[in-house]
Amino acid sequence: MKKSLLALAVLGAFAGAAQAQSSVSIYGIIDTGVVYQSKVATTGGGTGSKFGLNSGVIQGSRIGFKGVENLGGGLSAVFNLEAGFNNDTGGLQGSDATTGSNLFRRKSVVGLAGGFGTVLLGRQTDFADTISAYTAVADFGGWTSNSGSGLDRLQGTRTNNSISYTTNNIGGFTGNLLYGFGEQAGQTSAGQAFGAGLKYENGPLGLGATYYQSKANGTSPADTSLIPSSATTVTTNTLAANQGSSAYKGWNLVASYQFGPARVYGNWSRVKQDLNTQANLTTTGVGSLTSLNNRLLARSNKADMYEIGTAYALTPSLKLLAAVDHTRAQFDGVSGKGKQTTYNLGSDYWLSKRTDLYAFVSYIRASDMVNTGVSDTTGTDGNQAAVAVGIRHKF
Template structure:
């Protein structure tokens, strides 16, 4: 009888160990609320106020599966499948792709890093967007990220990509990515961005030591209008079909007790097909303060400037209060103000808070060069 008990215990322990070597996790979040904007372009091109249901402002709503299999010797097989959706309509995000946020498989070694294949984030998103930008550090989220994610801080997802990301070497992490176009070369000079012609590469490094953090990233996307979903090349009423998008940025962060301060600069060159290029620079400073473990206040300022074909300037202030009801659920109040100045083709430059690619807001419309946005939101994670 004792032998039977011992055998059963051994088999149970072996089965438990085998189970522990592999894991699959279901995760996600939903961010929903009510949004207001003082000036939004209407059907006639003019300016109107807007009230509506808003999805995915602090963070985009998503669900996903994450898995790992222990292959022994510190080597693991990993995968991520992540789908974005709109909680108001139930429709898929990212142009309707089933796993439009992320879809990759690869290997990771605990002393070297990971090599992955699929649809993945560029290092502008990995190292800059989540660590040093106002959008990534506060519930301002997609209101604080720059027009249509022009500098690739939040939704720079590269199809058909091969990506290496190192482990942490005494505070230093680095990596590189290449995204294949999966098409033959163009014959002659193209006049439009052809379907599935977008290729990309990205590099980045991040260093953290105690309360300090410093990061830099470079991303180049050929024919960004052919990406999936397509990059909208019209930014606050400016621009045309793009041949190339090149962006570089550097950011820093410091944490002191309940306070966190951060700063970021990005430099983005937009080369148009059959036309001149123009340069976009964005400068951010921001901070947040934890009044209690549950309550925090957040404040940020961004100055943006475009040059080349025109001269245009945008000033934006973001302020928010966030209250955690639990470790998984929080409520927040967000306000943003943006003022634009300058002209393009003889017309006043428009303001634009957020990302018109995801239909958060449109430009301010003719007759207005500013926007005020207010948002009350609820976010829960699982």
């Protein structure tokens, strides 16, 4: 009897040790708000007011699985799978030709971590997503995406078929390198992507810088977010010549400082899309950019985005938010630059550590380009007002 009890105790100890060596956690966010927008473009060519229930106003609704296994000697195996969904409909969030149903479209990585840093392989965001914590994305999230943070990748745009290396924190500095495979036989550069980033944290000060570049075409391009389609797919003989050419180049510089209860921040981004020429856009059916209807921010040759903002903790539970975003866009064959300015005000009240209520109001004004709007374009109308009231729960 004593031997049996001893054997059970030993087995229990081994089982406990084995369990302690690895762990898997489930997490998620459900974010939904009621949104009003004025002057949304209608199918008839005019504009009208729009009310809607939007999923992911601040952060995209998601469910994720994260795991780590201790391999010994300070080395660990890690993985992260994250699926996005639309809480207002229950459907999967987004899809594209290269990822099919996109079950884990937000993140799908596996790798190793240790004293050397972390190496991850799969579908993942570049380092711009990390330094977005120093920008309005930290407070307003997706509410600022159309103002420019979606184009400069601060919203966390993903790279397929990628491998990344991130250093550990060294004296406040963290660095990152990323490479995305184009996976096209005979032409390595077609569809490939690469990025680099650096951040510095020292008490209340946060600084960050990133660069990202992606090449056109490829059978399985690393960057599937390029707009228009002329940058990612070969549809005609004219566009075939663009394989391996740089389609997107993006730079970000961000800074944030905590003054007691107030965080103040500012940033600058530049995006160049060399293939967004009049010839390429016309080939894909866009038409002349001399028409205001075609001057979308995503079709610009070059865009500069500037932002200043603050988040003030009125109480431990209540934050008051403000940010101004200004964009200047250049279009091929069009003299002058399109301009757009967005003014954001908001409040965020935390009912608990995991649940908060938020309210945002924005006013967007554009000239010589299509107003991107908050969630929906306004067409050729120069201004739009938008309001959102919602709830976010993290688990």
